[in-house]
Amino acid sequence: MTLSFRALMGACAMGALCTAAAAQSTTITVATVNNGDMIRMQGLMDAFNEAHPDITVEWVTLEENVLRQRVTQDVATKGGQFDVMTIGTYEVPIWGERGWLVSLDDLPESYDVDDILPAIRGGLTVDGSLYAAPFYGESSMVMYRRDLMEAAGMEMPDAPTWEFIKEAAAAMTDKGNEVYGICLRGKAGWGENMAFLSAMANSYGARWFDMDWKPQFDSEEWKATLTDYLELMNEYGPPGASSNGFNENLALFQSGKCGMWIDATVAASFVTNPDESTVADQVGFALAPDNGLGKRGNWLWAWNLGIPAGTQNEEAAKTFVEWATSKEYTALVAEKEGWANVPPGTRQSLYDNQEYLDAAPFAQMTLESINAADPQNPTVDDVPYVGVQFVAIPEFQGIGTAVGQQFSAALAGQVSAEQALSMAQQLTEREMTRAGYIK
Template sequence: MKLLPLFSSALVLALGSTAYAQTTLTIATVNNGDMVRMQGLTDDFTAKNPDIQLQWVTLEENILRERVTTDIATKGGQFDVMTIGTYEVPIWAKNSWLLPLDNLGDTYDVDDLLPAIRGGLSADGKLYAAPFYGESSFIMYRKDLMEKAGLTMPDAPTWEFVADAARKMTDRAAEINGICLRGKAGWGENMAFLTAMSNSFGARWFDEAWKPQFDQPEWKNTLQFYVDLMKDAGPVGASSNGFNENLTLFQQGKCGMWIDATVAASFVTDAKASSVADKVGFALAPDTGLGKRGNWLWAWSLAIPAGSQKADAAQKFISWATSKDYLALVAAKDGWANVPPGTRTSLYANADYQAAAPFAKMTLDSINAADPTNPAVKPVPYTGVQFVAIPEFAGMATTVGQLFSAALAGSTSVDDALAQAQQSVDREMKAAGYY
């Protein structure tokens, strides 16, 4: 009887066990709602792949970025699958830090991926990360509060309209903030929002000679408008609020408007989680009449670090998590409105999805409107809408994000925050040899 395990193992191998039998994949991911849902559905994957086990490292957004960047840059090897974004993929692929995804399976249908999303995750014609969900940003608003304020939200509003509406919808006694916007410091938190917002005000990170532009009036107009608006109509402690904190506030009925990721739409209209699910409307991100809106382009995506000894198993998992079949799995369990958005053309041609997701068209329009190759009103030497696609950006924008969060908190002035941002970024760009 003691020999039975040996015979069992031999039998498993004889029946065609794969070369990565008993592989454990360590997956780093962000604590956003769609990823949490995905973890709850992975029994479907392990049932189909019983010789692959999954180990999750789920982290807050800023911490995830720090951990995976350190790990891949130092070849630490902690993770087999990383959740990364549109900013990292082309830079890391160029550094040979990622493996190309060239074995996702015959039924994966790479050509079904939305062109804007696929393009941002590719380098030299090869896909280096598969999008779990894609997003732009838009306005989510309370239709009842807008009506109470005597206003009608246009499909394509201006910042002037948004600010006026936010102040009119604010009711401090009822704990209703006219608007909730990101204030938490981080290059992917407040700086994602503020960089996209600055595009619509005519600002830019750098001129054509890579000189920082925080000393220009367009950035002063952006930051002053933001700080004043949040002071008048934003929540207390807004400098600590990122995506998840504002999502909670909106679901609790404490925000008249929220300008943030389009992926949030399914969570604010989910009657199980949102107290205002039946009162939510959507509009494009605002502009100032200069030709650019304050919306971004992003995809949270799954990638494999170079040098991984588990690439075959990792691609199996990535293929499962970003496939058409996964979308159908979520739809069967939680309804079409809750499938991860913004990745596949076929989803937006799906009549069931269109019927279940009132935000579908506005999401697709917002994604298609973002132009990473021409993000600003004035010419720029970089690509990226809410980020600048150079390796130095993450560090510089983290510092700038801290300065701007301090301005929002009132611990420094707008002028001082901008002056320090100019000085800091100028120093880093000189050190990096840009000029």
């Protein structure tokens, strides 16, 4: 048990007890990703230190791929190197089910767990228990040029269909002036092109696996998904799209070369920033498209703070997680950095705040996009897995990237859609059999 700040100061004032009292303070190590939100948090630690002088926070800040490798190794072996880990929505259900994370069900009432958006909370919950706290969340949506849409004589609905997206892409394309009707991810990777294509496939009624874990790439639904994606990109997309991920498409959109872009909701603040975007005053937003089957083609992701079961400092770690993902932290960021810079996508109270809504004209569509995602029931038919744009099993990172390579090759014209789907079916079936899912 740590001493209070007042007791510690009193002891130190007496001199003889200072060393003993200080020894009872707790040091926790936080492993985190090197994104803007987490770097900002490190710059605001004075507020935490003032409120909790008995807890010292040490940071290990890593690039995403290195972070994932380090924390996975540590949590699996209960190594105890880290007391708090920054992990994604992909890891939480896998690690929670395996008992690798500490439950956060005993956070104080003042934390207001019920304020966390249901879709985000659902992705972090296993058997009714919360295993991580979100500090940033996102879905995906349509970002489009209102001026080009108007010039095409069309009006974007708030909830478009894929058929409308096709028609609009055709009408907005002007390749002679390097304006492309639509920009989508083509770069291979489970978190790159497969994030988009898995979400799109959900809206087409496609699944990664049936209830017996048999891969479904030989289904008509996957054929329709990939065929329409390739048509959109080959007819109305930019050249070299098989190399384009989030950052490449962001640059294309900001420079006025994309009529529409379907991607992460966090991009909204970048494309509407007049210092970064040449089309900032012409950007509109809509929900990701659907096919009338009850599911939209949008994903769900969050960066979260979790506590590994191997920690020796559970109480101090929970104190930090509570502070870093609280309403009070959001207010602190707003005070220091402005409302437009607060971590988005985690709490309903943020979207009830008029100051935030005024600073972020895309806020309401972001909220609706997040709420439209259901990680427990991601597609039209039943599935044995959790996850919207991924499958929450350890094997998915390798399988998802391998499938993404096949689909990227199809986009580059190296193989046909039929060949890509056939290879995806074969490699996924092989890996799932090897892993014991298929008997």
